Amino acid sequence: MKRFFKDEEGVSIMVEYVLLSLIAILFLMIISINSDAIFIENANDVVIENQFSDVGNMMSTMITDMYVILPANGKIEIDYTIPAKAGKDDYIINADIAMSDQIIEVISLTSGKKVRVTIGGIANTMPINGTASSSASKHVISYDSRR
């Protein structure tokens, strides 16, 4: 036992081990405290913005393409698919302000984050309205000249 305390061979290893562990633990603590902000929130924000602008552009492009072939008497229906969640948010596509502002809005339900996409003057000739929720199982854009 006496020998055990006198022996200093392993000390530096011991100290090194303690120091390394301390730094690792400290790092882990900082990471775990900030991980949400660093790895999820920031990334999520950018992903949401990308996806929203993608979805908004999809709607706007589809409506534009649809507009140039609208039948004078008749109707068009298009099924489309959108991801149920952007990042980890549910969202809705809002076209109700298209008439006045010529834009389509994609809004997150959880964070309120939104992206707006323009539609070049079509809403003046063709009434565009309606909202679509990302969680709905079926999405349709429809136009009916007789309604």
Add this chain to the structure above:
Amino acid sequence: MELNDRAQIHTLEGLAAAILMVITMLAITQSAMIVTPQNELSMIVHQEQISSDALTVLDIAPDTAIQYNLTECVAGWQGNESNVTSSNLETLDNELANLLPDIKYNVDLAYVKDGELNTKQVIINGAATEDAVVVRRLVTLSNSSVTSSGGAWNLTDDELMVVEVRLTSWQI
């Protein structure tokens, strides 16, 4: 723990390595390479749009715009299928080559004869690549339009034939 001036080079080395790694990461994350999949899709959109424009322009062209419009070109077909070296619709080939520089294409004709569907290759400019797009356009031929273009469709006087012009195009 006393301070000494040994091992200084390790600190410098560490610094250099850190800088190197940060630069590498910046280079990777900022490079355009990563956004390529998206650009590729919009390239295909562009490709499809401009190919379909070429056929549209040829189809709707009034007499005073292009010498032979799509209907006249197709009506003048002699009925031969193409092989790799020759194209059988030279006027159409020339007009498309003018409208679509930097783009290679093949043209097929599809039509219904005696209730059977026929597909004939009429212009071959090479093997289509994987990202080739297909656009199509219809023309309607009657015996009089065939005769005036000197084609060999062998239609009767009371017959109309709808022909699908199918353009497969890809970027060089």
Add this chain to the structure above:
Amino acid sequence: MADLKKDSNGQWIALSGFVISLIIIILAVMANQAVIAGYHSSNAALEFPKENIRELNLQTRDNAAIARELAYEINKTSNESIHIIYDDLFNNCSSQMRMLYAIHGENINVELVSINSTTKVSNASEIDMIKVNITYANEKTFYVAEPEIIEVNV
């Protein structure tokens, strides 16, 4: 550990291993996201059969005009009424179009409703305004124009 403390070289290997794995993970994450970006808007432009539907409509208009001309020609030598001749020609074109669209997985139908603006059933030689019903359907898109009015006496 005892060896490690004396050997200052191996540490860099360990460190670079750590860094490289980090970079690989980040790259993998980014590559996944890059595929997602712009996917839906591109698909909207690629999948929506804008040109096919428009061509269906425009070609029907062309057919209506060509059939009218040919119907007059045939009528000169035939004892069928021009109405029946026109009907035959137009429906023949429509069924050909139907087959040509069907190869691409598109289901279309073009149906002649009437060929004159004044009387419903026309025996008159003047064909001026043709009404047709056009429908188009593929897996995602449904288009119907009923009737599409085509003026042919120009």
Add this chain to the structure above:
Amino acid sequence: MMMDEDGQISLDFLLGISLFLIALMFIVQFIPGLFIPGTSGEGSLDYTAYRTATILVEDPGWWGNSTSSGTDWEENTDNILRLGLAADDDSSSKLTNTPNLLSKQKITQMMMVNESTLVERLGLYNNVDGTLFSYGYNISITQNDTPQSLNNTPILLGETIPYDRDVSKITRIVLVEKGVEAQFEADELTINASEVEDPILNVTGPLNGEIKVQISNLNITGVDPSFKRLMLDGVQLNEGPDYISHKLVNGTMIPLEPTGKINNSDIVIFYIEPGIFNDTRTYELEIDLKDITFTKSGPPFLDFNQYIKTFYEPAYLTVEVWN
């Protein structure tokens, strides 16, 4: 024992890794978006360009006020709701049967529309929480890589394209109205009885835009059938600045040299530059030929304007958009 120098290497490592980790966290935290490729703007711009081009090429546009509306916005420029360039023969229906065929009047009017209307009507802006940021844009119609001119102004809208930025670009093939053309059979043309080789046309101005004159079925009567010159009201026009002459031999266009022989199967074509017939009066256009004769004598000379049709040429419409 703790002062053993061997251990310092490990401590260096500890110091190094902590420094590195701190630096890494610092970078991650303070440069947001570093690890996410692209920004939201880039992808959307591709489709902003796509939509703008679609509307310009495939739509005739729309105007409207409280009482009426139509696609002939070029005649009602105060109430433009949407800009579209496709020609349309029926202004009450919303669509056109001739997509990709652009109307000259619409292009002319678009060039005169003021900047903010253009940006707004084409949707070339980003709307961030109600504030509008307009994109940089460049819209042009080109042939052989040079912008087309319309009434001596190149069809070019917007700013010059920055070279240090990512630009979303889309090109569409269109037919543009270039001017008017008239096709004649040689025996329709009229001459002064004394000069049987020089047919004369009465051209009533103003005619802006290019003018194309095409003559076929020529009657060759000598050994050197050739073209000499064009005269306008007795004054010679200059080949090059005023007009270009061609002959069409079996479908191929060949410049018409003064010495080159013309066969009777050839079609002679003149392209007269815009601006020659600018005034509101009747011009006398004389075509001086050699060893080619005409029989119908005037005056009155043949009225050019009764034969004219609009003529179109393929061109490229390019829309470029950037942030």
